[in-house]
Amino acid sequence: MTRSPAGSLRASDIGTTVTVSGWVQRRRDHGGIAFIDVRDASGVIQVVADPAEHESVADLKMEYCISVTGVIRARPEGTENPDLPTGGVEIGVGEIAVLSPADTLPFMIDDRVDIDERARLRYRYLDLRRPRMGANLRARSRATAAIRRTLDEQGFLEVETPTLVNSTPEGARDMLVPSRLRKGEFYALPQSPQLFKQLLMVAGVERYFQIARCYRDEDFRADRQLEFTQLDLEGSFWDRDDVLETIEGVLVAVTKELRGIDVTRPFPRLTWQESMDRFGTDKPDLRFGSEIVDLSELFGESGFGVFSDTLAAGGTIRGINVGQQDWPRSRADSLTERAKELGAKGLVWMVVEDDGSLRSPVAKFLVDAELAGIRDGLDAKPGDVLLMAADRWKLAVEVLGTLRNDLLRPSAHEDLAFLWVIDFPLFEEQEDGTITFSHHPFTSPVSLDEMRDNPTRAISKAYDAVLNGVELGSGSVRIHDPDVQRQVFDILGIDPETADRRFGWFLEALRYGTPPHAGFAFGIDRLVMVLQGETSIREVIPFPKTQSGVDPMTAAPTWVDETQLEELGIDLTEEAMSRRELPDED
RNA sequence: GGGGGCGUAGAACAGCCUGGAGUGUUCGCCGGCCUGUCAAGCCGGAGGUCGCGGGUUCAAAUCCCGUCGCUCCCGCCA
Numbered sequence: 199m200t201r202s203p204a205g206s207l208r209a210s211d212i213g214t215t216v217t218v219s220g221w222v223q224r225r226r227d228h229g230g231i232a233f234i235d236v237r238d239a240s241g242v243i244q245v246v247a248d249p250a251e252h253e254s255v256a257d258l259k260m261e262y263c264i265s266v267t268g269v270i271r272a273r274p275e276g277t278e279n280p281d282l283p284t285g286g287v288e289i290g291v292g293e294i295a296v297l298s299p300a301d302t303l304p305f306m307i308d309d310r311v312d313i314d315e316r317a318r319l320r321y322r323y324l325d326l327r328r329p330r331m332g333a334n335l336r337a338r339s340r341a342t343a344a345i346r347r348t349l350d351e352q353g354f355l356e357v358e359t360p361t362l363v364n365s366t367p368e369g370a371r372d373m374l375v376p377s378r379l380r381k382g383e384f385y386a387l388p389q390s391p392q393l394f395k396q397l398l399m400v401a402g403v404e405r406y407f408q409i410a411r412c413y414r415d416e417d418f419r420a421d422r423q424l425e426f427t428q429l430d431l432e433g434s435f436w437d438r439d440d441v442l443e444t445i446e447g448v449l450v451a452v453t454k455e456l457r458g459i460d461v462t463r464p465f466p467r468l469t470w471q472e473s474m475d476r477f478g479t480d481k482p483d484l485r486f487g488s489e490i491v492d493l494s495e496l497f498g499e500s501g502f503g504v505f506s507d508t509l510a511a512g513g514t515i516r517g518i519n520v521g522q523q524d525w526p527r528s529r530a531d532s533l534t535e536r537a538k539e540l541g542a543k544g545l546v547w548m549v550v551e552d553d554g555s556l557r558s559p560v561a562k563f564l565v566d567a568e569l570a571g572i573r574d575g576l577d578a579k580p581g582d583v584l585l586m587a588a589d590r591w592k593l594a595v596e597v598l599g600t601l602r603n604d605l606l607r608p609s610a611h612e613d614l615a616f617l618w619v620i621d622f623p624l625f626e627e628q629e630d631g632t633i634t635f636s637h638h639p640f641t642s643p644v645s646l647d648e649m650r651d652n653p654t655r656a657i658s659k660a661y662d663a664v665l666n667g668v669e670l671g672s673g674s675v676r677i678h679d680p681d682v683q684r685q686v687f688d689i690l691g692i693d694p695e696t697a698d699r700r701f702g703w704f705l706e707a708l709r710y711g712t713p714p715h716a717g718f719a720f721g722i723d724r725l726v727m728v729l730q731g732e733t734s735i736r737e738v739i740p741f742p743k744t745q746s747g748v749d750p751m752t753a754a755p756t757w758v759d760e761t762q763l764e765e766l767g768i769d770l771t772e773e774a775m776s777r778r779e780l781p782d783e784d
Numbered sequence: 785g786g787g788g789g790c791g792u793a794g795a796a797c798a799g800c801c802u803g804g805a806g807u808g809u810u811c812g813c814c815g816g817c818c819u820g821u822c823a824a825g826c827c828g829g830a831g832g833u834c835g836c837g838g839g840u841u842c843a844a845a846u847c848c849c850g851u852c853g854c855u856c857c858c859g860c861c862a
Contacts, residue, residue, distance in 0.1 A: 230819035244822070260812085277820050285822085302813060305795050310823075311811080313795065316854055369862035389862080416861040417785095539787075539858060638862040672862090734855095745855065 201265075205241015207284050211270040218243055218289060219265040219297065221327065222258050223307070234258060236266060236289075239332070243284045244273075247291040254294055261307060261327070263298040266291060315736070320750040322741055334738045337456050338726050342409055344455040345429055345722075348448050354405040354431070359394035361387055361411065366700065368639065370414040373424065381767030387413035387425075390719055392638065393704050395432040396676055399715040400707050407431040409722065418745040420734040421668065421724055428671065432717030438659055441673055441716045442618055445663060449616060449670075449725070456729040461616060465663075469621040474592070478516075478599020480622070483667030484615040486606050490598050493517045493586065496571040502563035504544070508588040515588045518598045519576040520605045523583040525549055533601060537587065542597040546586040550578045607667060611728045616665050624649060624658035625689065632691060636660070639686055641674040646682065653689050663720055665728050671720025678715060680708040 202216040220238030227233075232255045234245040245266050247255045258264065268289040279285030304321050305313045309330045318325040325331055346356070365372045365386035372386035388394075391410050398406045410430045416422070429448065433440055442464070450461045466484070473482050476489045494515045497505040505515055523529070530547050537545035548558035555561075556569050556578075564572075576584050585601055587594040624643050626636045633653060635641065637660035643649040649656040659675035677683045683705060687697040697705070723735040736742040743749050757778055763770070770778075 224822070224824090226821050226824050228819055228821065228824075229817070231821080232819095233821050233824085235822070242822095246820085248819085274820065277822090279822055282822080302794065306812065306823095308795095308811090308823080311796060314791085314854070317795080366862095370860085392862090414861060417859085419861085420856070422861070535787095536857090541858090635862055641862090744853085746853080748853095750854095 203240030204236055204238045204243040205283060207243050207270055207287055207289075209272065209286050212272055212287060213270065215267065215269050215292070216289065217265060217267045218245070220263070221300075221307075222260055222262045222264060224260070225255075225258055227256065232256075234264075234266075236264065237327075241283060244279070244282075244288040245291055245294075246288050247294065252291055252294055254296065255291075258294070258296070259300060259302075261300040261303055261324075262296055263300070265295045265297055266293070268292040316744065316750050319742070319744065322751055326740065331737070334726070334730050334732065335740060337730050338722070338738055340455050341452045341722060341726050341729070344451045345407075345409065345448055348451045349405075349407050349431070349444075352405065352444070352447075354407045355403050357395075357398055357403065357406050357408055359388070359391040359398075359408060359410065363388045363394075368635075370416050373413040373415045376766040376768060378765050389414050390428065391430050392640065393701075395430060395717060396640065396715065397704070397707055399432055399434045399676075399678075400710060400712050402434075404434040404713075406433075406717075410719075418743075418747070420736075421727070423723070423735060423739060423742055424747055426735070426739075427722045428719045429722055430717070430719045431673075432715055434713040434715045436675075436714070436716040438620070438661060438675055438716060441675075441718050442661065445673070445718050445720065446616075449663065449665075449720075452725060453614065453729060456726070457614070459614075461614065465616040465618050467618040467620055470619055470623065471621070473619050474595050474599075478595035478597070478602065479667075480619055480662060481664045481667055481669040482599075482617070482619075483603060483607055484617055485608060485613050485666060488518055488520055488602055488606055490516050490518050490595055490602070491575050493572060493575050496568050496575070500568060501565065502560060502568075504546075504560075505588050511590075513589050514591045514594050515586060516594045516598055517572060517576050517584055517586040518602055519578060520583050520585060520602065522581045523605065525583050533585075533604075536604065537597050537601065540597045540600055541593050542587055542589055545597070545601075546588070548572070548584040548586070550580050550582045550584065552580045554578075554580065556584070603667060609733065611666050611731045611733075614665060614728070616663070619662040619664060621657050622660040622662070623654075624656040624660075625653050627654045633689060635686075635690060637672060637674055639690055639692075640676050640683070642677050642682075643686075646685075649689070650685070659716070661718075663718075665725065668724050668728055670725055671718060673716065673718030675714070675716040678708060678712040680705045683708060 201219050204218045204220050207216065218236055218238065220236045223235040223237040223242055225232065225234050227249065232247050232249050234247065235242050236245050245268065249255050266289060268291045270287050271290050273286060273288050303324065305317055307324060307327045309328050326335065362375060362385040365374065365384060370389055372389065375385040375387065377383045377385060390412050391408060395406055408430045410428050411425055412428050413425050415424060431444065446463055446465055450463060453459060453461050470480055473480055478490050492514065494509060497509060497515055500506045508515060534545040546558065546560050548556040548561065551557055554573065556572065561569065572584065578584055585598060587597045623636050624641065625633045628634055637658060642659045644657045644659055660672060661674065662672040663670040677686065684697065723738055726738045727735045730738060732738060741749065
């Protein structure tokens with residue numbers, strides 16, 4: 199007899215004999231009657247047995263893998279379960295077979311319990327049996343299917359690029375793989391297929407995409423793992439808007455697939471400058487207001503030294519109204535600490551009293567006109583909490599932008615707010631005065647003259663996609679002229695010899711009739727995370743690593759045999775060897 | 785590299801501030817009862833190196849120091 203998916207059974211199946219195979223989710227044994235919830239990948243069905251007839255029912259434990267054959271029947275009136283898609287019917291047992299028993303579980307297969315993450319990862323195969331995790335796995339599969347469907351319809355070619363590539367020390371730290379055939383040399387795992395996809399444009403592919411695993415050896419966050427998956431995409435003869443339209447189409451299709459809703463297009467666009475000014479970040483969360491306001495002009499002549507000195511030094515004074523907040527002293531203190539952690543010298547806070555006056559430790563330093571200006575500028579109403587930062591522009595807006603998120607950002611992702619951030623700076627000036635790229639060194643400037651004359655103010659043809667304050671990914675129009683590419687390397691302080699050694703092969707390729715091209719890459723983990731309402735990408739990655747880069751199940755990374763190291767020509771340092779002697783402790 | 789939170793039975797927690805016998809709750813597990821439950825219910829039982837190491841003390845889950853692990857954040861992440 200063929201097997202029926204448990205979750206598919208409905209009233210229309212009443213009277214038919216079916217076989218369902220799956221796992222015992224729950225057993226409710228009433229003595230004279232026993233209910234067994236059988237779960238498979240499709241859902242759950244209730245099985246009803248008389249323990250007197252089916253003695254083996256008493257032996258069924260949670261997560262036993264079983265097979266049940268019986269007749270579908272309507273549940274007696276009043277016992278239907280409206281919470282279950284199959285809740286109108288049940289299987290009256292004919293036969294039960296245990297396919298595979300299960301040991302007592304290390305934790306319950308239940309969405310309602312938060313289990314220690316180490317235990318979940320140690321038994322990830324059990325963790326993935328939880329409905330929520332199963333739903334996340336399926337969502338991810340449907341997301342990639344929707345991506346392929348959308349791009350295939352537009353004539354894109356899916357091309358696989360190598361995952362053993364040369365190391366590029368710029369940007370993130372590379373994951374390295376030693377070469378056996380060439381002792382002492384290393385491959386790197388790709389941080390992105392960037393240069394290969396540009397070569398595919400040189401190769402005449404015109405429309406390329408790949409669902410590519412990428413690797414960056416940097417510290418973890420809730421939205422960062424060593425390895426992650428990107429939709430990587432590139433098109434020839436494209437300008438920015440061709441990319442934005444294509445990516446929007448993909449994001450809309452995936453959202454439709456996972457959420458069943460039609461996102462309004464086109465997505466809003468903010469310039470980087472506007473995004474920083476209004477939200478203090480290049481990945482603003484547009485689900486809520488409380489924008490940052492420039493209050494500098496109120497304080498040009500201020501008697502409050504912190505403000506007037508900041509302005510005299512070329513800084514700025516920005517404010518934000520974070521609305522109604524519980525505001526005990528401890529909250530103010532911890533927020534001030536947070537602002538300092540972010541680099542601010544301090545944080546000014548004010549609470550609007552019922553009579554409209556402002557209660558604040560600094561109120562006594564401000565004159566009435568200044569206080570009134572703050573109230574007006576921040577549209578203050580009684581009970582509102584106002585925050586102000588006085589600092590150089592970027593720091594001031596970033597601090598307020600972070601506090602805005604800390605205080606107001608919804609924890610779940612029920613609403614969706616997509617947007618584009620465009621017109622990023624081409625370069626960034628670092629604290630030591632050197633110039634680095636802000637996107638990557640293959641990004642086209644808007645103006646060559648501006649790039650040469652005033653590099654730190656030059657605008658690039660780079661853009662980011664943002665969803666609910668999460669940076670999904672970024673892209674740019676690329677440089678297709680080898681001379682321009684050399685100029686960019688020059689500005690970045692990469693001398694011609696170094697440029698040739700590292701990128702000569704690429705610069706050479708650009709000389710053979712390279713089409714203008716542009717592209718994008720977005721993180722599939724992050725997109726699925728938000729659409730599934732999760733706040734960590736580990737929930738949508740089947741087998742993630744812990745924050746220290748360990749897989750508690752397989753114990754990777756592990757020590758390898760001396761002979762393996764010898765073959766690779768690798769000696770461990772004393773420091774590494776001493777770690778080897780330490781016992782692993784929890 | 786730095787800061788915060790957490791670590792107590794198989795799981796989730798309370799207990800810690802203010803030291804006094806491993807005390808408690810829910811779930812799971814074992815045994816028993818139970819014919820319409822769906823996180824079934826009722827009765828009984830087992831189960832503990834309070835992460836690890838050191839210190840203070842007559843006495844440490846509790847206070848102090850160190851360390852390991854998990855996690856969030858800063859740095860970092862083109």
